[in-house]
Amino acid sequence: MNYILSRNDIPKVLEMWSKTHQVFAPQKYSNFSAFLPYEGKAEQLCLEYPHNTRYPPKALFLPQSEELLSYTKDGQASEPALDAKPKLIFGIHACDTRAMTLLDTVFDAKDYQDPFWKARRESTAIITLGCDEPCSTCFCTTVEGGPFNRQGADIIMTDIGESFHLEALTPKGENLCKDLPYASAAEDRKVSNVQEKATSDMPKAFDTEGLKTALDANFDSSYWEEVQRSCLGCGVCTFLCPTCFCFDIADEAARSKRYRNWDTCMFSVYSREASGHNPRPSRKERTRQRLMHKYSYWVDQIGKIGCTGCGRCVRYCPVGLDIRAMLREAGKLPVEVIHA
Amino acid sequence: MTDLEMKLKAEAKRLLDEHLVDVFIGFRKENAPLHPQPAFFTNSDQLDDFVYNNLCQNNLAKFLTRYPHETKIGMIVRGCENRSVNHLIVERQHPRENIIMIGVPCTGIYDWRKITQRCGEEISDVELSPGKITVKTSKNQFEFESKELLHVSCARCSQPNPISADLVIGEPVEPKDPARAKRQVETFGGMTAKARYEWFTHESERCIRCYACREACPMCYCAECFVDHGAPRWTESMVSKAGMQTWHIIRAFHQTGRCVDCGACERACPMDIRMTYITEKLNTDMENEYQFICGMDDKTQPPFAAFTMDDKTRFVA
Incomplete structure (x- = not known):
């Protein structure tokens, strides 16, 4: 069903949800925004920002540092309790929500389930705020997503001016909306206009057709040497990325x-490696890995590109490296045709 | 293209065409607004998208250490970059004779964070004219005096002019307001220990340990950084208070007598962490206690790296 949440009612409704859920919403943090627990300060909300929070909300499910177990000298080990208290993420953009569904294929796969990830995912409801003004750095429509993509969302929310239109997509979502007024037919019509316009306004950032083939065929290309020259080798792009999930375990x-x-x-x-050997000894191999993982290896593994086009890596790279430009160039690399 | 850009580009072309350099390090046009990219031209045909303006935020001396000593490197140097290069020569990271520095008197780097804080993060276009900057967003247009947007390190720059470049293009500029550095050090130093710790905690707690500050710094070229040591481990691996604070303190301390206050660390930080308030304190101490300013020539060892048999401290001799 479709519901209406007037802008003025947001504090009241968040208050109401807070009674049953721990609510996370994009809020001012330092000079930018991040998903923080909502503590009744409506003036801190950043729902009007067209761009994403700087720090990626994947951290709500996969914290940057997470305790896996504690142990004692006499050999006793215990795992921390799973986080199963009900949580609600309010106002997360579609690219970030969709990223969670991609990460599910890693942490909640058939052959391996991460209990920490799973407990948080199952206890969390997600209200996606669609983007009526996609940013210049956004490219979700290029990578199988869209500014109003519904994957992973319990409710999809659209800004229709005076109020937000909420479409409940799951029983979890319906349950959250039960005290809200229904949307009128006129309001429903506004939604489709907003959604269609935002989606059609986004140009394709690069061609994904044949991209994987070009990447795979050019694993040893000198292109990687060229493209990495200005890369500093820092972790900005991957740490801010909503789909990068690599971790290290440290005692x-x-x-x-x-x-x-x-x-x-x-x-x-x-x-x-422990021997000192490094199979990716330079930025060339490491830059290649970042792109290949998202645009080739994910495709091998789950048939989908492992990037949701949120644009954070483009926006915050200290040397202005742009993954879109890198892929545009990569897509043009020659693919040798092997005749049978 | 500005007159300065044209002259710089012509010089880069000459150096490449006459095979005086193997590579010319400069900048090229940005893909997304605000961030021109460091560029490595090896042939004058590649100079089409050459760019140089106040948004070129990286310290190009960073890239010097990536090349073998035999490589003949041409590069653009502003005041701070010139001093960084000098200091890298002191630390024997590249021989002076294989570097050609094309100096530019620097009017300061615009801090992209100051721009986004004033105009919002979604910027569609930026127009630069002398002393002025116009920023366009989808709904608004903002005009600023350039001095409003200077990075804090540039606003207090005492050495905006290249001091040992092989060729300088453009007229020398006046130092900015070096008194600001003193004021900041005094403000921070004048606070109670508790207040200083709170300040430091507030800044370091946003750290995500991406090490962009390290990677942007020309002086951070260690093959293995202390945070990456497995054994012994010098700091906690987590984004814990101890882990983040250790990183920020030790990173700064390793810069003692080696920092030119270019501010590249702060501009690279995705979390807007202030860092130069610590390094400026160290720079001030170096100047007051040892009359040493990093990078003023390419010979003098920084006090903490220098060794002499007649050292005043007894344990040395």
Whole structure:
């Protein structure tokens, strides 16, 4: 069903949801925005920003540092309790919501389920705020998504001026909306206009047709040498990325605890082996890995591109490297035709 | 293209065409607004998208250490970059004779964060004219005096002019307001220990340990950084208070006598963490205690790296 949430009612409704859920919403944090627990401060909300929060909301399910177990000297180990208290993420953009569904294929796969990830996912409802003004750095429509993509959302929310239009997509979503007024037919019509306009306004950032073939065929191309020259080798692109999930497990003996920390293929220590050998010895191999993982290996594994086009890596790269330009160029690389 | 850009480009072309350099390090046109890219031209045909303006935020000396010593490198240097290069020569990271520095008297780098804080993050276009900047968003247009947008390190720059470049293009500019550096150090130093710790905690707690500050810094070229050591481990691996604070303190301390206050670390940080308030304190100490300013020539060792048999401290001799 479709419902209406007037702008003025947002604090009241968030208050109401807070009684049963821990509510996370995009709020001012330092000079930018992040998903933080909502503590009744409506003036802190950043629902009007066209761009994404700087820090990716994947951290709500996969915290940057997470305790996996603690142990004692006499050999006792215990795992922390799973986080199963009801949570609600309000106002997350479609690219970030969709990223969770991609990450489910890693942390909630047939052969392996991560209990920490799963507990948080199952106890969290997601209200996606569609983007009526996609940013210049956004390219969700290029990578199988869209500004109003519904994947992973319990409710999809559209800004129709005075109020937000909420379409409940799951029983979880319906349950959250039960105290809200229904949307009128006229309001429903406004929604389709907003959604269609936003989607059709977005140009294709690069061609994905044949991209994987070009990437695979050019694994050893000198292109990678060229494209990495200005790369600093920092972790901005991958840490801010909503779909990058690599982690490292570290024993912190002083705390008697084992932690899982985000890690990134852009660091040389990421792939350095115990012997000292590093199969990705330079930024060339590491840059290639970042792009190949998202645009080739994900496709091999789940048939989907592992990027949702949120644009954070484009926006915050300290040297202005643009994955869209990198892929546009990669797509033009020659693909050798092998005749049978 | 500005007159300065044309002259710089012509010089880059000459150096490449006459095979005086193997590579010319400059900038090229950005893909997304605000971030021109460092560029590595090896042939003058590649100079089409050459760009140089106040948004070129990286310290190009960073890239010097990536090349073998035999590589003949041509590069654009502003005041801070010139000093960085000088200091890298002191640290034997590249021989002076294989570097050709094309100097540019610098009018300061615009801090992209100051722009986004004033105009919102979604910027469609930026127009630069001398002393002025016009920023366009989908709904608004903003005009600023350039001095409003200077990065804090540029606003207090005492050495905007290249000091040992092989060729300088453009007229020398006046130093900005070096008194600001002193004021900041005094403000921070004048606070109670508790207040200083709160300030430091507030800044470091946003750290995501992406090490963009390290990677943007020309002086951070260690083959293995202390945070990456597995054994012994110098700091916690997590984004814990201890882990983040250790990183920020030790990173700064490793810069003692080596920092030119270019501010590249702060501009690279995706979390808007202020860092130069610590390094500026160290720079001030170096100047007051040892009369040393990093990078003023390419010979003098920084006090903490220098060794002499007649050292005043007894343990050395």
